[in-house]
Amino acid sequence: MILTVTPNPSLDRTYEVPALDRGEVLRAAADRLDPGGKGVNVSRAVAAAGRRTTAVLPLGGPSGAVMAELLGGLGIDVTAVTIAGQTRANIAVAEPDGTLTKINARGPELTPAEADLLLATVRGQAAGADWIACCGSLPRGLPPEWYAELVSEVxxxxxxxxxxxxxxxxxxxxxxxPDVVKPNTRELAEAVGRPLTTLGEAVDAARELRERGARAVLASLGADGQLLVGPEGVHHGTAPAPAVRSNVGAGDAALAGFLVAGGSGPEALTAALAHGAAAVQLPGSLMPTPADLRPGAVRLTRDPVPDLPLTEPAAIRPGS
Known part of the structure; x- marks a missing residue:
């Protein structure tokens, strides 16, 4: 069983438009309302794969009630921590070429009592889980060290x-x-404090995170695929995605695939790549089912060429 923890969940409304023209009245070709937040998306992908999952999350207000109803309809067990604040709602605008514009709300501020209750709830559920995926930003009221405390408790x-x-x-x-950390290229660069322009630099950065405590690093490299650096060595893989519709939740789908496949080694990386490639070809943050997956199209390499340039180099933002 895979349990997910999403401290700052959201309702995600995605609109598909022919083009994003500022100042104009746009008519959406299609729209979706999905329960969102990185951990929620992982649970949705696990459920779509036919596996059991429980989502632990703070919920408040009418949007929190809608979130719980939507998740229950997807066959996901929900363990809600009731909060006084309102669960946030986000908006995404998707264009035909795959360009995505997102507006993410700040979300509620958790009180110290609500933060303690969320941690205690996860602690109470942890013994029955094979994996616990702790995902997403921390809401106001939770310090940066909150995840470290959660990892230790789990x-x-x-x-x-x-x-x-x-x-x-x-x-x-x-x-x-943590047994696995899953940064994207920018997050990996910011964690080590230097830009990443080649695959070798990404590998070195992942190794540094392992030296600092992570047991394995699964890095999403965008168009350059995914990188796994762990006890089994260094593996890099790519998977074709001929028609990109939305990348919302694609990284979360990849993490779900990785965990469902055992959470270690090249077989799990193959599953992660197949899930991520399938997710970007679906509308909104819709999660792939087994029928959407093409694991045979995945290409893996052990000890990849280090000087291979990244298609989307990761710079360090000012103040990072």
Whole structure:
């Protein structure tokens, strides 16, 4: 069973438009409303794969009630921590060429009592889980060290932890030794404090995160595929995606595929690539089913060529 923790969930409304013209009245060709947040998306992808999953998340207000209803309709067990604030709602605008414009709301501020209750709820559920995926940004009210405390609590309960977050929360959690961390190229660059322009530099950065405590690093490299650096060595893979419709939740689908396939080694990386490639070809944040997957199209390489340039180099933002 895969349990997910999403401290800052959202309702995600996605509109598909012919073009995004500022100042104009646009008519959407299609729109979707999905329960969102990185951990929620992982649960949705796990459920779409026919596996059991529980989503732990703080919910509040009418949007929180809609979130719980949508997740229940997808066959996901929901363990909600009731909060006084309102669950946020995000908007995404998708264009035919795959360009995505997102507006993410700040979300509610959790009180100290709500933060403690969320941690205690995860602790109470951890013993029955094979993997716990802790994903997404931290809401206001939770310090950057909150994920580190959560990882330690989960390990004491005997479960494995996959962590997908960014900003100060990622380096703060490394000392707690998460079993897998899943940064994208930009998050990986920011975690090590230097730009990444080649595959070799990405490998070196992933190795540095392992030296700082992560047991394995699964890095999403955008158009350059995914990179796995762990006890089994270094593996890089790509998967074709002929028609990109939306990349919302694609990285979350990849993490779900990785965990469903065992969470380690090249077979799990293959599953992650197949899930990610399938997800970008679906509208909104729709998650792939087994019928959407093409694992035979995945191409893996062990110890990839280090000087291969990244299609989308990762710079360091000012102040990072």
């Amino acid at each position: 390990h004491r309960a005997g479960a494995r932890v996959a962590l997908d977050t960014s900003g100060p929360a990622l380096p703060a959690a490394l000392a707690a030794r």
